Amino acid sequence: MEKTLKKIALIGQPNVGKSSLFNRIAKQRIAIVSDMAGTTRDIRRHEVEILEKEALMLDTGGIDETNDAIFSNVKRKAIECAKEADIILFMVDGKKLPDDKDKELFYELQDLGKQLALVVNKIDNDKENERLWNFYEFGIDDENLFGISVSHNRGTKLLFEWIANKLPPKEIEEVIINNEIQDDEDISLEEFLDPIEDINANAQLDDGQINVAIIGRVNVGKSSILNALVGEERSVVSSIAGTTIDPVDESFEYKDKNITFVDTAGLRRRGKIEGIEKYALNRTTQMLEKANLALLILDASDELVDLDEKIAGLVDKYGLGTIIVLNKWDENMDTFQKLEEKIRSKFKFLYYAPIIAVSAKTGRSIDRLKDKIVEIYENYAQRIPTSILNKVIEEATIRHALPSPNGAYLRIYYTTQYEIKPPRVALIMNKPRLLHFSYKRYLINYLRKNINFEGTPIHIIARGKGQRDIDEDEVEAF
Template structure:
């Protein structure tokens, strides 16, 4: 029998942030986010899970009182949607003064007798909370008014709790119980992720998206051709030639390996602003990928641009392999060159280094195997029991510090996300845990689980915490 889910309608004028909130709740980039007013016109539906409870989220088009037939139709659909919903989230722009059109529609929605919240978005800091007073003009109860900032990840925890109170318990909770215990985590782990972080890239487990990055003339196109086994990537000698993005794929060990945006590999030669172009193209590729090959020229010395490009991989949290191309032209020993790389790219200490020759085909098969292996590490989920056993061992071997006499205690740990692996540490005084101890825990995890090639993100938080504070610099750590 088809399950009957409670419906949540998200309603408001254009460009108030509805699509961004929809994406945050759905944990995916489903709704189209744009600064252009009126981007969302159709009603989008998506099953969501809010603090361990399921619902059907309805994102309506922005309502705008104009004579335009499109927006008139959008308003009609939005009101009809609200009538069918069990919960209504009416969203307004906190940067502006209360709008008469908003108040008129809000009163109309109040008469429906549904559970109704007024969500004031773009309250980006504590000072801007003062703007909330003007929105009491709507006649809203204090418990149903929420000042949030979707883009800065503020205040959403209280809103999610308010919604969850109106949703029934999930009969079969197995889907989430092996991921995270929401009661033990005090039902708020989502608020400790940045908006970018908690939007997962929805990728089939058998599909690997790979970005081949590096400065010009290091041999990216040659490596692509060697991996695919065909002369597909044509190098253009014309400076500034614009070529549309092209993806190249091949099957290997039951995986579909796709090299994204390979047009970026085809542009060569001296072009104006080459460094800026290289970084821009790299960002485009990394946005689409979950693994990256950082290609270096073994026949030349490392330069600052190598470091800048590799640093982007760290920012995007991708699985990584460092590839030394043209190794047949290098007379140094591998260990000597490896030391240079490790000194230059300390932030990619977890990435394996493979020396290849695209010209002769040396180690290309090994590189294919390593791509599959790193992706498996990148997507793995450690069982909570095994994870806590290792954390307990680590604490026994190296006791938690006692800063200024404070007693620190880790209650438990849980991995709540993959791609890359993200682990929450629940403890009594998270702000006092020094980053060096987090680094120790990450290294201990690496000693006991195969996380080669992938970063590990650690989030620490206090059990029973209720404040809607932004995460501080010490709250999030990766290594």
């Protein structure tokens, strides 16, 4: 059953801060923020969570009463959006006096009979609170008037609480689990239907969307790789380090998958990051939070350095499917085996990531890289049947018995995968805290020998029967 969300519309004249508030609510930089009036022209839609309540946020173009056809169309879309919404946030600039256009539009919105708030932005300090008195002439009640400063994150908590009170509780959909369970006198059926298998079930559906982060230090050829993959000159390519500042998105269909590449600005050492390049680094980390896969680009013609290892650590931190790409292979005289040994020694924590040598200049192995992206994503998003997981883990425990720390008898009752992207596996057992990480690592390695997990980390946790919560500190990733 499709989830129905309440809709929140952001309405207001250009340059009052709607996109900034949209980004604040969405907790990521989605809307483009600029001092140039009218930057936002289309309606952006994004599912958000406000104080544990879900909603669909609609960010409209700025409304400007001119004869310009573009802005006339923007106003029409904004009004249509307001009619569609359940909650309307009408935003004005608190550093200016209310004008007739604002009042006229506000009264028009009032007539729609929706939940309506007047949001006065750019109230940056206590002294500027006095400006709020000017906006009472809109005829707004105290509880629906909010003085905020998005840039200073001031006053937004009260606004968010007001919005959350208008939203229904988060929907919890019933999940039916059909697993074969062997009889065991120590375990009840309720204990198996109770565990983590149904956690985030709705979020686990594979939508075939592959978000690929392209990362690496400055001037290793990320833009050239992107251009070679999409088959066109999409990013500016230059020998000057740091040419790419903003991430560039490019999407295309390949083997029934929608692949979106984000070409990020090159990463430098922190001491050398200045101005807009520091902003680019922040955008890179935001992009990694949304990515499924990462292409770690290394320069095959240059020596590996500590910064390469630090950048690779970002991939490990976000638990992404990973392919290590050796670019400029045509300029290197070393054998692939020799380079592979260096990389495996440097990036031990990415032992599961395949290494592909390519040349963006000549196009060598670019098609192979495309195929590998799809393959690794499928490994990253796969859900292993419970019967297969239990069989593999049982074989592993027969080959290498569970340890008996201090004479304690350990027993694994059941194994289940409770999450994908990356795969997360739970061992339901009698004394989970006594299972040593080295044995978990053995089980992960045995899983890899029997199931194709190439390119993806595997997270594993031991938990007791009937234990509902997952302590992320206990999750081991290998």
